[in-house]
Amino acid sequence: MKQKIYLAAAAFTLLALFLLSDRLGTFFESLQIYAEGGHRQVFEPKLSAEQIMNQKRAELLQNSAHTYHKASLMLAPYILMETKFVDDNNRSREGWLLWSEVDGEIVFDTDSWQTTHGYRDALQSGADEGDYLLMHALVKRKGSAARELLRRDLKMEKDPFDKRVKSASKKNLVALFGDTVGLHVHNPKIASMPPSRVSHPFVMREVELSALIPRTFSEASIQKAAKASFGKNFTIRSSKEVFLPLWKIEVKKPDGSLSISYWNAVNGSKASLFDF
Incomplete structure (x- = not known):
């Protein structure tokens, strides 16, 4: 019984600390700093x-x-x-x-x-390996390329390639200009x-x-x-x-x-x- 009371008290304390903290990350950061003596x-x-x-x-x-x-x-x-x-x-x-x-x-x-310049957008959108492959291929083409040329660069079949481009476009990683695919960032540095x-x-x-x-x-x-x-x-x-x-x-x-x-x-x- 005492053990349950202790566990409940500990859980309540952690919850109270969290509610008093502006952000969960800040709370755990505080614990980490305390544990490490405040040194970085x-x-x-x-x-x-x-x-x-x-x-x-x-x-x-x-x-x-x-x-x-x-x-x-x-x-x-x-x-x-x-x-x-x-x-x-x-x-x-x-x-x-x-x-x-x-x-x-x-x-x-x-x-x-x-x-x-460009990784922030990729992180925020949850870019996957396919998105990065597409981005790297576009970098080699100085930021933009015709769809067919880009597909050949990536050595992909048409349907999988179209799905990859569509997915990257939905994440706002690439922009489509007619038959051209371009990185959707100003002055990209990838x-x-x-x-x-x-x-x-x-x-x-x-x-x-x-x-x-x-x-x-x-x-x-x-x-x-x-x-x-x-x-x-x-x-x-x-x-x-x-x-x-x-x-x-x-x-x-x-x-x-x-x-x-x-x-x-x-x-x-x-x-x-x-x-x-």
Whole structure:
């Protein structure tokens, strides 16, 4: 009887904590931070808020009526995967894959912090392996191709090919223009193989929950997308969550309102793709 009471009390406590939490993910994130002592693996910041405010002063302060209000350090979550795969020349390769849990895109390198463009839509639509094959084939054709040419590229029979195109069109991954099929994204950048070059070190940093930018995509969904995108010879050897430090800089305007921008603390670039 006592055991049942304890179990009921524990279940009630968990339910109460969940109801008090804004989001289920935030609740479990809090537990994880508590269990790990509040430390996270973070790309080592190279620039302080003061350095960025000095370097980008002309952009941040439009005139003398604009003033700095506050700067705070935020942390954006990424999944870093150690992978092996087969390249276009049928050679076994190894490499890193750094994938954002916020905007859903893959980072090409941690110097420029340039990213892909198109994976966010694929993640949101639940793209499968067939969708990614179609997307990769279109990338090789510079984003669009005649249906028959694309069908031959994919070496598919007409009916299965038509079903694949129709499915991708319903997911808004491709757009149909008469006899032409095109990627349904402006200036697409789709990676043909795991492309990330990670050249910056990590540090362990104690963080507060308020500094963590909420995840849009889970680690499981990103791993599933990676396997679907990079084919049957793609394997994830290991995977871990890491964080990019971003300076959140608030500027007070003449009318008293605040302008907020986010800046990469590793290379100083503006984080324009983030939507918090």
